[in-house]
Amino acid sequence: MNDKALLFINGDAPKSLPNSENYGLIACTDGAFHYLKKMGFPLDQMDFISGDFDSHSGSDEDMYGEKFILTLDQEKTDFHKALEIIQERGFSKVDVLGGSGGEQDHFLGNLTVAYAFKDVMNIKFYDEFSEYYFIPKYVTLRGVKNRMISLYPFPSATNITTKGLNWPLSSESLNITSRIGTRNFAVENEISVEYESGDLLLFVGIKEIEYPAIY
Structure with missing residues (x-):
């Protein structure tokens, strides 16, 4: 059984769709x-569609009604509730499309939800610019030379050391209120990030860049 789930949520629609067979x-x-x-x-490939369904037509119900799962809890976002269902069905790896774009408070809320699940689920977001996810205390990535790499503390991370980046970190700390590590880029095909405590979001650009816009 493939142990990875694909979840679409209500941000910007993806420009392309992944292979559902994965x-x-x-x-x-x-x-x-x-x-x-x-x-x-x-x-018809959907295993379930969750939400309050207040904007759906009768034809939707006729065609997909058996896949609808009504989730009315206003204390949780639709993303949060969908992840709970996925977890209940035994999946711990989730690729998320539609997590960014639209209203930015929605985007920040999605990151907060992913943070709440980070210890029990491996959640990766994808959009037209990058893939991004919370990383463990040590991670190695290959095939990323000339791609934008951003490290975003959530809200802080300490004793960070990186290899293969244009601006390396050596036992340094990042904090959302004082110093963040965005708009770096890989100068090696393989990079690594290691840190001691806290939490880090890693953003990896989708496309190679010739002249990084660093700011």
Whole structure:
């Protein structure tokens, strides 16, 4: 059984769709359902669609009603509730599309939800610019030369050492209120990031860059 799930949520619609055969479960929130329908995604491949469904038509219910899971808890976001369902179904790896774009408080809320699940699920976000996720205390990446690499403390991380970046860190700390590590880039094909405590979001650019815009 493929142990990875694919989840679409209600940010900006992805520019392209991944190969559904790479996933053991495919799901979306009801907001994402609308853009997937417009994109022609085969919605019969969905294992479930979660939300309050207040904007769905009768035809949606006729065609996909058995896949709808009503989630009315206003104390949790649709993303949070979808992750709970995925976890209940035994999946601990989740690729998320539609997590960025739109209203920025929504984007920050999605990061906060991912933070809440980081110790029990491996959640990776993908958009047209980058992939990003919370990393363990040591990580090695290959095939990233000339790609933008950003380290974002959430809210802080200590004793960080990196290898293979244009501006390396050597036992240094980052904090959201004073110093962050965004807009760096890989000068080696393989890079590593190691840190002692706290939490770090790692952003890896999708495309190679010739002249990094560092700011």
